[in-house]
Amino acid sequence: MSNRAVVSCAILGASGHGKVIAEIAELNGFSEIHFYDDRWPELALIEHWPVSGNSDTLIRRVHDYANVVVAIGHNVTRMNKYRTLLEQGASCLPLVHPSAVVSRYAKLGYGTVVMAGAVINPFSCIGKGCIINTAATVDHECVIADGVHVSPGAHLAGAVEVAEATWLGIGCHIKQRIKIGSNAVVAAGATVINDVLDNQTVVGVPAKPICPKE
Numbered sequence: 001m002s003n004r005a006v007v008s009c010a011i012l013g014a015s016g017h018g019k020v021i022a023e024i025a026e027l028n029g030f031s032e033i034h035f036y037d038d039r040w041p042e043l044a045l046i047e048h049w050p051v052s053g054n055s056d057t058l059i060r061r062v063h064d065y066a067n068v069v070v071a072i073g074h075n076v077t078r079m080n081k082y083r084t085l086l087e088q089g090a091s092c093l094p095l096v097h098p099s100a101v102v103s104r105y106a107k108l109g110y111g112t113v114v115m116a117g118a119v120i121n122p123f124s125c126i127g128k129g130c131i132i133n134t135a136a137t138v139d140h141e142c143v144i145a146d147g148v149h150v151s152p153g154a155h156l157a158g159a160v161e162v163a164e165a166t167w168l169g170i171g172c173h174i175k176q177r178i179k180i181g182s183n184a185v186v187a188a189g190a191t192v193i194n195d196v197l198d199n200q201t202v203v204g205v206p207a208k209p210i211c212p213k214e
């Protein structure tokens with residue numbers, strides 16, 4: 001019989017994003033992964049990992065887990081779920097893929113996940129519940145607020161500031177010292193050379209605002 005202690009991690013959201021987080025949790029030594037999802041009990045398995053309940057079940061069981069991660073892509077929803085779980089006393093540690101490079105001088109908030117190949121350079125500060133996705137780079141002295149998603153392959157130059165719940169799309173580029181407002185969207189492949197307002201969506205190279213749909 002093995003003497004290895006079981007270290008359990010709960011993941012809320014049985015999604016593709018959740019599968020990536022599950023593997024990162026395993027690589028960080030979490031030997032037991034339980035998913036929770038509101039499609040339970042119809043959804044009982046995601047790949048080989050069990051779905052053990054819904055959001056309400058998880059709220060009752062947070063103390064059973066050494067770590068609780070929310071794997072929901074929608075930024076505001078993810079932050080609301082974290083808020084509820086933390087109120088119940090959940091431990092929501094940051095999770096970092098072993099191949100990511102996170103400076104010893106960078107800070108990561110609770111519930112933030114850093115995917116494979118990402119780089120976070122010195123004196124950058126990443127808020128709570130952020131996603132720094134595959135091969136994204138956040139250079140020196142950036143300030144990334146809570147609930148921001150930096151999509152795969154996005155690159156932020158030095159001293160960029162991004163406010164709450166903003167989504168930086170796949171492969172975008174952000175010039176140094178740019179300020180991006182809250183709940184904004186930077187489109188896939190955009191290059192941002194001017195500040196972006198709260199709630200604004202910008203697309204293209206160079207990035208320009210588009211009007212919200214009626």
Ligand SMILES: CC(=O)SCCNC(=O)CCNC(=O)[C@H](O)C(C)(C)COP(=O)(O)OP(=O)(O)OC[C@H]1O[C@@H](n2cnc3c(N)ncnc32)[C@H](O)[C@@H]1OP(=O)(O)O
Nearest residue numbers: 133151152168169170185186187188189190201203204210
């Ligand atoms: C691991 C993962 O999978 S992480 C997820 C990574 N995914 C992403 O990063 C996707 C980011 N999302 C986008 O880029 C989206 O296209 C958005 C959010 C910017 C816009 O989406 P929607 O609101 O649905 O807008 P819609 O598709 O109707 O496009 C609106 C207009 O913007 C244009 N547009 C949309 N996206 C882009 C883009 N990336 N670059 C240039 N123009 C764009 C459209 O052509 C359209 O123009 P038109 O009005 O002249 O026809």
